[in-house]
Amino acid sequence: MDYFLQGPHWADFQRALGRTVHEQSGPGWSFLAVEESNPAGKLLYTPYGPVAASVEAFDTALAALTDLARRTGAVFVRIEPVSAGLAVPAAAGELRRRGLQPAPVNQQPELSWIVDLDRDFKEVLADMKPVNRNLYRNIHKKGVTFRATKDPAEISVLLEFLHLTAARNGFKPQSDEYLSQVARSLMPTGAATLFIAELEGSPIAAALAYDSTDTRTYAHAALDDAHRKLSAGIPLLVTLMADAKEKGLKHVDLWGVAPEGQPDHKWAGFTAFKKSFGGRGVEYPGTWDLPVRKLRYAAYQLARKAAQAAKRAPAGLRALTGKLKSIRR
Missing domain, CATH: 3.40.630.30 (Gcn5-related N-acetyltransferase (GNAT))
Structure with a gap:
């Protein structure tokens, strides 16, 4: 399947929004990367990319993305290798071995529903x-x-x-x-x-x-x-x-669906509707981050996890933490 989010028309649209877009390709690989920012700083995001014909080509694309991140001052690269020769569920181990780690949330659906027209x-x-x-x-x-x-x-x-x-x-x-x-x-x-x-x-x-x-x-x-x-x-x-x-x-991609056995999932209703048209489910590796400026990325992750922990803390503990901060000031 050819993914629209890695195509030239999507690149043109992103540029029309005022964003900086990078497109590179080589033997068996290509990527469209959009410059974005979050609390860590600049990042390069490749929606449903990079595209690679083999694992070897994927490694070459990843090296090119890393080099681009260094040249543009990006803290990390965020990828979604749906077409890179990495089969789920083994993909997680392969990506971790290459220094990647799961992003805080999946940017695009990791489960989709496809109707084949061929x-x-x-x-x-x-x-x-x-x-x-x-x-x-x-x-x-x-x-x-x-x-x-x-x-x-x-x-x-x-x-x-x-x-x-x-x-x-x-x-x-x-x-x-x-x-x-x-x-x-x-x-x-x-x-x-x-x-x-x-x-x-x-x-x-x-x-x-x-x-x-x-x-x-x-x-x-x-x-x-x-x-x-x-x-x-x-x-x-x-x-x-x-x-x-x-x-x-050749295909119609009905986009995200809920995992099996999760009737309370926020997409459960949409999922039943989409599956009523026939088709097949496709599972993707999800969204992964490759730190380039590793210390800064690690600091970002620590701050994010601390903020999440604070939100989960009981109200009384949060109030006590607030009082301690005021005492220290």
């Missing part, structure tokens, strides 16, 4: 739950139609539905400016497409997808709660898949 689309439909197939085939009888657009101005449709969903479910979506810049940077090039479901000409659901050379990534979606009973989000996603198949793409 077969007849009837087979793709056959793997879905019957209700999904039936909605896709019959929802037009209720006056619902679907269309795709590459007009950045129409991102406002998705933004409106995201606001409604956020207010209803109490989550914070990505900012309007961020998604508007996504639309301005990626939709005119064909790297992003907005799919809209309409009831008698009025939008009732929308989904934004990103395309790489062989994979479409289902990135953002929301619907109008007033028409929830129509379940338009299901045939909208099937339409997104059918369109990807027509364009010759």
Whole structure:
């Protein structure tokens, strides 16, 4: 699979946000690294990268990233080697042997759900739950139609539905400016497409997808709660898949899912929805840090763990600590 976050269109988008992006490649490897900052200082982040055809190529890419970090003054490199010849679960040991350590949190999902399109689309439909197939085939009888657009101005449709969903479910979506810049940077090039479901000409659901050379990534979606009973989000996603198949793409990445046996996971509801379309799970090594300025990185980790411990401490102990600090002052 070709990961969109390591592609040239994502690099252009990051630059449009005002970020510094580095792209390097060699025999069997490549990476897109974005300069970011956190309490430790500057870092280089390679989302779902570096990409490598073998473990040997991965080591070369890692050396190039280390050299780049030294030249740019980065404290550490943050990687997500989803395509580097490192199989899970053995990847953890291989990464530790190379001096990496797990990042405090995974930046991108370590579990994803993939629907393969390199077969007849009837087979793709056959793997879905019957209700999904039936909605896709019959929802037009209720006056619902679907269309795709590459007009950045129409991102406002998705933004409106995201606001409604956020207010209803109490989550914070990505900012309007961020998604508007996504639309301005990626939709005119064909790297992003907005799919809209309409009831008698009025939008009732929308989904934004990103395309790489062989994979479409289902990135953002929301619907109008007033028409929830129509379940338009299901045939909208099937339409997104059918369109990807027509364009010759081989996979649809439905993005993050919850681990097995965790019904209380925050993604459990999304996971059940995504798995209803058939497909297969993919496990990635997760997000890892390679310290370059090791003393500074170690100090950052100590400070972070101390702050976490303070938050977990009982209220009485935190109050006593506060009093001791005031006495010392």
